[in-house]
Amino acid sequence: MTFFAPFCIPFIIGTVSLFVTIIAKWVSWVYYMPRTDRKLLRRGLFSMQTVKGVGEVVCECLLHRRIFRINPLLGYMHMSLAFGWFLLIVVGWLETVAYLGLEPVPLQGHVFFRYFATGISEHKPVFDFVMDALLLFVLSGVALAWGKRFYSRAMGMRRTTKHFLGDRVALSALWFIFPARLVAESLTCALYGGGGFLTGTIGRWMASHVNIEILQMLYEPSWWFYSCALGVFFVAMPFSRYQHIFTEIPLIFLRRYRLLPHEKASSLDKFQIQACSRCGICLDPCQLQQDLGINDVQSVYFLRDRRYNRLKLAVANNCLMCGRCEAVCPVGINLNTLRQNSRDRLRNIPDESRYKYFKGLDRSSGEGRVGYFAGCMTLLTPRTLHSMEQIFKAVGEDVWWADRDGGVCCGRPLKLSGETDSAKKMMQFNKELFYKHNISILVTSCPICLRVFREEYALRGIEVLHHSEYIARLMREGRLKLNNDGGRVTYHDPCELGRGCGIYDAPREVLSAVGELLEPKHTRENSYCCGGSLANTVIGDAQQLRLAQTMSAEFEATGAGTVVTSCPLCKKSIARGTSMPVKDLSEIVAENIAS
Amino acid sequence: MAAINWGFAISRPRVIDVDHNNLRKSDEILLEMPELQSCIGCGACTASCTAGNLTQFNFRKVHTLVRRGEYQGAYEEMNKCMLCGKCRLLCPRGINTRGVVMLIKRKLGDF
Numbered sequence: 001m002t003f004f005a006p007f008c009i010p011f012i013i014g015t016v017s018l019f020v021t022i023i024a025k026w027v028s029w030v031y032y033m034p035r036t037d038r039k040l041l042r043r044g045l046f047s048m049q050t051v052k053g054v055g056e057v058v059c060e061c062l063l064h065r066r067i068f069r070i071n072p073l074l075g076y077m078h079m080s081l082a083f084g085w086f087l088l089i090v091v092g093w094l095e096t097v098a099y100l101g102l103e104p105v106p107l108q109g110h111v112f113f114r115y116f117a118t119g120i121s122e123h124k125p126v127f128d129f130v131m132d133a134l135l136l137f138v139l140s141g142v143a144l145a146w147g148k149r150f151y152s153r154a155m156g157m158r159r160t161t162k163h164f165l166g167d168r169v170a171l172s173a174l175w176f177i178f179p180a181r182l183v184a185e186s187l188t189c190a191l192y193g194g195g196g197f198l199t200g201t202i203g204r205w206m207a208s209h210v211n212i213e214i215l216q217m218l219y220e221p222s223w224w225f226y227s228c229a230l231g232v233f234f235v236a237m238p239f240s241r242y243q244h245i246f247t248e249i250p251l252i253f254l255r256r257y258r259l260l261p262h263e264k265a266s267s268l269d270k271f272q273i274q275a276c277s278r279c280g281i282c283l284d285p286c287q288l289q290q291d292l293g294i295n296d297v298q299s300v301y302f303l304r305d306r307r308y309n310r311l312k313l314a315v316a317n318n319c320l321m322c323g324r325c326e327a328v329c330p331v332g333i334n335l336n337t338l339r340q341n342s343r344d345r346l347r348n349i350p351d352e353s354r355y356k357y358f359k360g361l362d363r364s365s366g367e368g369r370v371g372y373f374a375g376c377m378t379l380l381t382p383r384t385l386h387s388m389e390q391i392f393k394a395v396g397e398d399v400w401w402a403d404r405d406g407g408v409c410c411g412r413p414l415k416l417s418g419e420t421d422s423a424k425k426m427m428q429f430n431k432e433l434f435y436k437h438n439i440s441i442l443v444t445s446c447p448i449c450l451r452v453f454r455e456e457y458a459l460r461g462i463e464v465l466h467h468s469e470y471i472a473r474l475m476r477e478g479r480l481k482l483n484n485d486g487g488r489v490t491y492h493d494p495c496e497l498g499r500g501c502g503i504y505d506a507p508r509e510v511l512s513a514v515g516e517l518l519e520p521k522h523t524r525e526n527s528y529c530c531g532g533s534l535a536n537t538v539i540g541d542a543q544q545l546r547l548a549q550t551m552s553a554e555f556e557a558t559g560a561g562t563v564v565t566s567c568p569l570c571k572k573s574i575a576r577g578t579s580m581p582v583k584d585l586s587e588i589v590a591e592n593i594a595s
Numbered sequence: 596m597a598a599i600n601w602g603f604a605i606s607r608p609r610v611i612d613v614d615h616n617n618l619r620k621s622d623e624i625l626l627e628m629p630e631l632q633s634c635i636g637c638g639a640c641t642a643s644c645t646a647g648n649l650t651q652f653n654f655r656k657v658h659t660l661v662r663r664g665e666y667q668g669a670y671e672e673m674n675k676c677m678l679c680g681k682c683r684l685l686c687p688r689g690i691n692t693r694g695v696v697m698l699i700k701r702k703l704g705d706f
Contacts, residue, residue: 347697349704354674357650376645376679406648409677417678417697426677534680537697540630541689572684 003109003116007224011108014234021238022246025274032267037259044257053253061248062086066330070281071156077148078279080141081174082245088134095127111230114185114199115223118192125196132196135185138178145175159289161280161300163241170240173233180226187222190215244277248331251275261334263420265341272333276303282325282335287529291550292543294318299325299335306342314538316342321416321535323499327525343418350421358429363405364437368398371439371462373430373453375446376409377568383583384445384568387590388467394593395479400437402430412452416535431457443470445586447497447567448534454501466497468507468566468585475513481594486515489588490560492551492574493527494567507566507585514592515562520554528554530565532573548577555580564588616664620702624661628698633688634658640682640692646675654682654692661699670703 030038044050059065062083068075089110096110099120109116144155152160163171182199189195189203190210206215237243251271261269278300288294297318305311319339326335372392378384385404392399411426434442442459444450445467453464465473474480491511497503504524511517522528531539531547552574555563563578565571566585575582625631638655646652652675661669673696682692 347701351674357675361649376677376681377684379645380643380681380684406645408649409645409679411677413680413693414678417693419678422674532684534678534693537691537694540691541686569680569684 003106005112005115005223007220007227008108008112009227010224010231011111011227011234012231014231015107018234018237025238025270026250029267029270033259034262034266034268037266037268040257040259041254044253044259047257049256050253053256056252056256057249060252060330061245064330066332067279067281070328070330073144074148074155074157074279074281077141077144077155080137081145084134084138084141088131088138091127091130091134095124095131098124098127112223112227114188118188123194128194128196128200130196132198132200135178135182136198139182142175142178157280157284159280159283159295161278161283162295163278164304166236167240167278170233170236170242173229173236174242176229177226177233180222180229184222184226187215187219191219241276241278243274244331247271247275248277251331255332261337261341263337263341263344263415265345269338269341270307272338273303273307275331276300276307276333277331278304279330281328281330285324285328285526287320287322287324287531287547287550288318288539291546292539294539299329299333299339302339302342303333303335306338311342311346313343313346316346317417317536318538319536320495320529320531320533322495322529322533324495324526324529327499340416340418343416344420345418347418348420354422355425355429358408358425361408361429362433362436363407364400364402364433365404366399366401368400369438369440370397371400371402371434371437371442372404373402373407373410373442373444373446373449374404375444375449375568377448377572378445379403379406381568381571381584384571384586387584387586388443388445390590390593391471391474391480391586395474400439402433402437407433410446410449410452411456412448413534415452415456417537427452427456431459434459434462441465441470443467445566445568445584447494447500447503448569451496451500466501466503466506466566468497468510469503471586471589472506472509475510480589482513482589483592483594484514485592486511486588487562488518488560489515489562489564490518490520490555490558491523492520492530492555492563492565492570493524494565494570495527495529495533497566498527499525507564510585510589511564514588518558518560520558522551522554530567530570530573531577532569534569544573545576548573550577552578552580562588611660611663611665613663618664620666621662621664624695624698624702628691628695630688630690631658631662631695634690635688637687639685639687643681643685644676645679645681646677650675652676654696658695658699661703666703670700673700673703 064075064078064082067078092110092113096105096113148155148160185199186202186206189199190206195203254271259268261272280300282299283289286298289298297315302315305315321336321339323336329335372388374385408426408429410430411423415423439462442462442464447466450466489511491507493504508517528551530551531544555578563574563580563582564585565574571582571584636655640654641647644654652672657669657672676696678693678696680693686692
């Protein structure tokens, strides 16, 4: 049996082009990786992580478990296309083995087996049934995908991604592949018999209702069309969103080997950028989209622009970096890090002479093993600072005040704006200051500072605590007794504290001790950003206010008397959007200290 | 005739001649950030400034000079800013001051 027909040519060209492009991409990305990352890769390759990675690949790339968790219908759509197609390939291979034994068959022989198998008289109905069932499975996914394009709300998505031409070509080819396969196989069944409940039934119907000459005339073109759809899709795949199919697999392993994007852009980022499938799940959580109608800066568009080197500063800068999209990304792309290192690439200019005035600066006061770093924003909300003073006094703690009389910023705002190298100077200054004063605990009431202290400073021997954690600890140790007179309060999770540092429970523990806690609709991992985010340097005042107002409406709906948050910046932003009193966690604690 | 050193000198004139200054950059800045026109020069930004607390950095002054076409040294001066964002919270006109700092640096710097 020969396994070649002229219609196979588009498919063969497509397949060769696909694999050459993919391998060239992977090799060049690994080749241009920073050396330390390559070392991590070599070390990780022969560890348990590789085995665990295989499991994750099955769960994510084939079954799409994370999308299922977000939205079951959407999960089914992705799974039917990915897992269904995968099974079609595997079962198709088994089918050829069952018919022909282990004799070598070229790739097109497996893919177009029905075409070449017409000469075989023996018949295996089990395979006919399974292959038809799988085809139906995939077709149901394609039908859902069509439906989603026309009416995305039916799939639980308010919005779906706007695609550019290349993606549309690949998308159309993908949509045609399975209907074309159905038609080609049904025609084959109509002319030669066989087939399962789907193709066989359609084939028999065609044979009895359609003139045989017409069927014969359509037979070859239908296989040509199927092959062309496959060929076009395979050629377009590495240059379109469908590159994610093959990029997500190495990404899962790299992530397990702890190869994550850095603050400086590198070729490692390409594994993340090209793993984006542009599913558009990041669109709905984006508050810029929801409240302000800005619809070209979301992560999916940012990654697309960066991938095709069309990224503009205005797009890179227009993001709150609240992390709501990162929390739902089914591929688990480190969207905030990528956004930050894009900004670094676009506008970082190292300047040696910058911040010379830091030299010899030390305005700290007090003595103690506990250090308190107020941070710029806390200095602007003096009530928080005074409340912290009261709390420290109540527990009789000696405190070293790092910046009560002015100090250097923690460096995170500058880093978020892209000037990474200059931000390093601030970090270095503060780090030396902390070491000089020999503290063992560093308390800060600003989550922005907290995050950078934990992630960048690498403070050895100093425990960094947010004031909510510190107060919770004082309560647990019995050093701080509180009255439960705070009334009904609601709590806002600051982005940097919640999604950024994973601190959700400490402030709630404190709040339940001083009052009755009522949760707003969007809370914990889903909480809104207050709009004041330092990461966004594009949106204006009115737009920030609108974000704050949307969020405040949820607080008012809880029926609480007071809004409590634990970030000075959030406090300022929320206060503009609501008429309710807004307090910092430390304020409500200081008011309720039992004497 | 050698000049006699009297121990005094005439101060350099500090007049800003807007007719002679090249306002092209200033106009570009205004075009990109039109809200700057609503600045009332109250100085809240300067009063709250973290860098201004430690140095002579004066955001209102630099911004005003740039608007009048006096670009000399503005970039270096703006580099003292730590971009902490306190000024933005205090601005009574709600000007995106951090955006202004970045914009002035972009227009007057080399990038």
